[in-house]
Amino acid sequence: MKVERMTVEGMNGERTDIDRINIDQVRADFPILNLKVSGKPLVYLDNAASSQMPQPVIDRIVRYQSQEHANIHRAVHYLSELATKEFEAARIKVQHFLKAKESREIIFTRGTTEAINLVMHGYGRAFIGKGDEIILSALEHHSNIVPWQMLAQEKGAVLRVIPMNDAGELLIDEFEALFNAKTKFLALSHVSNALGTVNPVKAMIAFAHRHGVPVLLDGAQAAPHQSLDVQDMDCDFYAFSGHKMCGPTGIGVLYGKAQLLEKMQPYQGGGDMILSVTFEKTTYNVIPYKFEAGTPPIMAAIALGAAIDYLNGIGLSNIEAYEKELLDYATEKVSALNGVRIIGTAAKKAAVLSFEINGVHPHDVGTILNGDGIAIRTGHHCAQPVMQRFHVPATARASFAFYNTKREIDKLVDGIRKVQEMFS
Amino acid sequence: MSDMRQLYQEVILDHNRKPRNFGSILGANRHAEGHNPLCGDHIKLSVNVLDDKIETIAFEGDGCAICKASASMMTGAVKGKTVQDAEIMVEEFRGMATGTLDLDNQANHLGKLKVFVGVKDLPSRVKCAILPWHTLHAALNPVLSLVEGAESSISTEGEADPVPGTGIGEE
Numbered sequence: 001m002k003v004e005r006m007t008v009e010g011m012n013g014e015r016t017d018i019d020r021i022n023i024d025q026v027r028a029d030f031p032i033l034n035l036k037v038s039g040k041p042l043v044y045l046d047n048a049a050s051s052q053m054p055q056p057v058i059d060r061i062v063r064y065q066s067q068e069h070a071n072i073h074r075a076v077h078y079l080s081e082l083a084t085k086e087f088e089a090a091r092i093k094v095q096h097f098l099k100a101k102e103s104r105e106i107i108f109t110r111g112t113t114e115a116i117n118l119v120m121h122g123y124g125r126a127f128i129g130k131g132d133e134i135i136l137s138a139l140e141h142h143s144n145i146v147p148w149q150m151l152a153q154e155k156g157a158v159l160r161v162i163p164m165n166d167a168g169e170l171l172i173d174e175f176e177a178l179f180n181a182k183t184k185f186l187a188l189s190h191v192s193n194a195l196g197t198v199n200p201v202k203a204m205i206a207f208a209h210r211h212g213v214p215v216l217l218d219g220a221q222a223a224p225h226q227s228l229d230v231q232d233m234d235c236d237f238y239a240f241s242g243h244k245m246c247g248p249t250g251i252g253v254l255y256g257k258a259q260l261l262e263k264m265q266p267y268q269g270g271g272d273m274i275l276s277v278t279f280e281k282t283t284y285n286v287i288p289y290k291f292e293a294g295t296p297p298i299m300a301a302i303a304l305g306a307a308i309d310y311l312n313g314i315g316l317s318n319i320e321a322y323e324k325e326l327l328d329y330a331t332e333k334v335s336a337l338n339g340v341r342i343i344g345t346a347a348k349k350a351a352v353l354s355f356e357i358n359g360v361h362p363h364d365v366g367t368i369l370n371g372d373g374i375a376i377r378t379g380h381h382c383a384q385p386v387m388q389r390f391h392v393p394a395t396a397r398a399s400f401a402f403y404n405t406k407r408e409i410d411k412l413v414d415g416i417r418k419v420q421e422m423f424s
Numbered sequence: 425m426s427d428m429r430q431l432y433q434e435v436i437l438d439h440n441r442k443p444r445n446f447g448s449i450l451g452a453n454r455h456a457e458g459h460n461p462l463c464g465d466h467i468k469l470s471v472n473v474l475d476d477k478i479e480t481i482a483f484e485g486d487g488c489a490i491c492k493a494s495a496s497m498m499t500g501a502v503k504g505k506t507v508q509d510a511e512i513m514v515e516e517f518r519g520m521a522t523g524t525l526d527l528d529n530q531a532n533h534l535g536k537l538k539v540f541v542g543v544k545d546l547p548s549r550v551k552c553a554i555l556p557w558h559t560l561h562a563a564l565n566p567v568l569s570l571v572e573g574a575e576s577s578i579s580t581e582g583e584a585d586p587v588p589g590t591g592i593g594e595e
Binding site for chain 1: 427428429431432437440462463464486487488489490546548549552
């Protein structure tokens with residue numbers, strides 16, 4: 001069993017049943033965790049960049065490619081019908097994962113980046129014009145900045161940025177003050193990739209809606225770590241990637257409210273997104289197919305479905321609780337080190353620990369840790385404005401997943417000490 | 425390479441802590457700027473070339489230990505050399521860092537700079553070590569500098585092994 005029920009006794013002798021991840025069982029599902037790097041057991045702490053894939057998802061890929069593959073939505077033969085059925089079943093798994101109202105609100109994309117670009121083209125180019133304002137936050141990943149900048153340049157629109165405090169939390173008063181009659185869109189990260197800040201998205205969305213402003217959430221860093229409910233959050237668009245949640249690369253999702261998707265322009269033209277084509281006129285397909293031109297990544301979509309099954313098998317709430325334990329442990333251990341500064345200390349954080357070692361460039365930190373088999377991310381994390389805000393060129397970032405252990409965090413801390421010793 | 429002390433030797437750590445020829449030269453006749461967006465490494469070189477000889481050279485900027493130590497040791501190594509000899513060292517350093525130069529069997533002028541040989545096993549760090557040398561190449565080639573204007577600017581973004589002489593095209 002990957003999850004065990006345990007009874008814990010409280011201070012007053014009261015007993016409560018809680019679920020706990022059986023870490024040995026979980027780790028056994030991930031073949032890559034047996035690797036040795038630089039002759040040492042791999043300590044993989046770069047999960048915010050990309051997560052690893054468990055055996056059931058790998059098996060699903062093998063089964064699909066060896067027994068089920070054909071192109072979808074086309075032929076009447078056995079394999080095409082089977083592949084279509086499995087592909088559409090994956091869409092329904094995503095719908096349930098997001099608690100979306102309808103499966104036609106789920107569009108498969110190549111990843112979060114393509115999902116955001118789809119909204120920029122399909123919604124932004126149609127409904128945002130000269131002098132209109134788009135609100136972003138200071139925490140955004142480049143993929144939720146650059147598309148909007150391109151749109152602003154094309155249309156003569158203006159980007160407004162929600163500032164943050166020294167802990168890496170958005171300033172909500174300033175956020176509210178940005179709204180005016182010209183505000184046409186809010187593009188916001190659910191969880192910051194560089195700092196781990198979890199934004200109070202539900203309240204921010206409600207505020208934006210009071211001004212009639214639709215909201216896109218970049219959920220790339222949220223989807224793997226907490227249970228989601230797009231109807232409860234009431235976001236208009238939600239984007240995330242498969243490879244950050246135990247699925248393969250090359251697949252992502254855009255959720256959009258049906259009434260918005262229906263009035264949007266297609267993103268790309270091609271096969272599968274049409275109902276009829278003549279040289280004079282094309283009639284577009286209904287949603288979601290209007291936005292899925294060409295042969296989609298069928299295998300990757302089905303594997304994403306398998307990844308969702310896997311995560312559900314452990315339970316997103318169990319994952320969230322376990323990762324919080326890891327983050328608290330790592331924060332305590334790293335804070336205790338002299339000459340190490342944690343960047344991003346928001347009250348509500350996902351399992352991301354960005355840090356800086358006094359007098360040592362993050363790339364040297366990364367290289368030296370790699371010598372001990374420890375994989376962390378070093379650099380600007382595709383969030384240069386965040387780095388500028390904290391006056392650092394780059395940070396070292398450890399990001400945890402539910403298959404990491406406290407023992408691995410101890411190794412990270414030992415590694416940081418070793419770096420300090422070398423540079424002293 | 426599992427023992428990082430093979431790369432992070434005392435000489436590199438020392439040049440990182442106390443970079444030599446750090447600053448800029450007033451009235452220098454050659455300038456170039458190099459940056460590595462991936463790491464944020466950023467080097468500004470000022471060079472005085474008189475009668476085809478590097479009279480003085482200084483660098484400023486910020487970066488990782490590999491980049492800073494490479495820049496610091498480079499300035500010491502090429503000062504007093506002719507432009508041609510410095511260009512030969514650019515080629516040799518690049519060859520060493522990318523593993524195409526066999527230090528044991530091929531004659532070279534790298535001397536103490538051989539301490540950087542370990543980067544050849546770390547593809548993501550090759551750029552850090554090479555950046556100062558690419559910047560020097562750009563500074564020494566007024567033709568390249570002219571393309572970009574008075575100051576040339578090179579970047580090693582996106583290329584594990586940008587070929588010297590094409591640095592400007594990579595922008």
